[in-house]
Amino acid sequence: MSLPKMSRKLHTKLIAAAAVLGLSSAMSVRVAAAVDAPADLPQGLIKIVVGFAPGGAADLTARAFAEQLSKEGVKEVIVDNRPGASTRIANSYVQRAAPDGLTLLLATSPSFTIYPYTYKNLGYDGEKDFRPIALLVDIPTAIVTGADQPYSNMKEYVAWAKANQKQATIGLAAQGSSGQLGSIALGKDIGVDFAPVVYKGASPMLVDVVSSRVSMGWDAAASMMPLYQGGKIKFLGLSGSDRLASLPNVPTVKEQGFPQFEAATSFYAIFAPAGLPDKTAAALEKVFLKAAQDPGLVKRLQENGLVVKPMDHAQLAQRVRKEKAFWEPVVKQSGIQFE
Template structure:
């Protein structure tokens, strides 16, 4: 067998080395040079949010980008790449160079539910990414347009059963945590609800505020401002306790659906193969951000409880959730070819 990079006769050594390096890079064999690692970051970092502006991944991502950029001394630029319930933007980062300049805001719906929902997924959650760390748990909330004939969770169940065709509820996309929560609500209460998927929580919220759909199941992060201003009516949060962001909104358990607890999470990931030194630096700086009182307060206002920890802990949680949600998706019969 001929060697892969045999030097051609008469080719100057410097040209041969350059060609070999280019070929190695093309084959994905070239590691990030040590000098580049030492000088990281030397330019702005791209943070891909795989949903439209306004949802929990976008709002939490912008808070983290602001504070992380301060600590790294380089701007962290949020780049919204929505589509396919988060798959498009997430796959884009999987294929990016593992040099620390492209990150993704991981959402549990995309990372641990989509693998069970989509027949073909353009990435492997545990193999194609380097976990940086979990940002926090996001409280989910069910909201209604003020003109909708529902003022409580009990109203929703009763009205949906009495209405021909039931009631529609929007979410950030098929198979996302809000979608799963809505399906579980149907199973637990017998409510007649029809799911309407969007390309992000922001688009769903725009439609419910505009009266195009009566209900949206989403994260408090996006709905908070609309609820506070009276543009949306909060029916309940599906967390174990009331959210400090909206303390007057009852939990589902308090509203008549006992032991109904479904939260969501967001985290930070990079492409697989990220140099350990850069990965460690990112995890360290992310934890510093999550321990910063100002950043924690901003996240809490969005309904997100900061969860500093290790990259290994984040990977373990993703692995656990992959197993847990597989059973739920199968029971709900959710599948996309």
């Protein structure tokens, strides 16, 4: 497929637009502590490790919580972006970290619910190598395309994809994700083989969506909001069964007659290396759950397409087990597996 060339100046502008939600990598968040930190919190600099480049929904979530933690008495928190290998670089980094509570993982659910089945050599065991701390937000996902593309909803896109099968590509911020599984299921149902194009995060993927280098992109709706508000992309449909309050005019993919992406809603949660002492884990859980109750944080994330839905460590562990049971047969039926 012949792809349109893009000037360096435009490329830079698009990167900046896609990164508007985030700040520079590993920038620390320093806010004057309003209260004393819980006694059993780890003493020292806390790193929240994110497996994506700055600018996407994971980065936004990590920075929003880092700022709120500072207000809850945590003296200093930094967000450490370690993109690549579909979050496995970040996951492995935290897996190997000392279990002292100073290195935490903001994990996206596929790392623990889908990747155990899509990767032959995952490099970590989600249940043995990590300790669940708290679930923070649900992540409605979306299918988007460039504003200049000739289709504006899923029915129009499917008709276009059938007529232009060599150009039917899907941009993904992570390989082996629920979005990729959804595209495989959709492709089987309509007779189109969607070629996946995998990136190190939503920001670089969206650059190619805007410039029509890929025919559609899939990721967290929150990652898409700045470019959508700027008129650079169009939403074709949302995951799940319900529309978003922040996007009331965007129908779900299921509403449009394509149920393959209904289960593609994900979540972000905090995990620590296995071996973290009980008192430290409990203190971290308490401060994250308290931060999730802040009205300003809830509003900020909701306006960007994220749903704050906190759960404690036990509820998080239960949800991981439930979603693993759901995705295992889906992955096996899809036939996909990576090294």
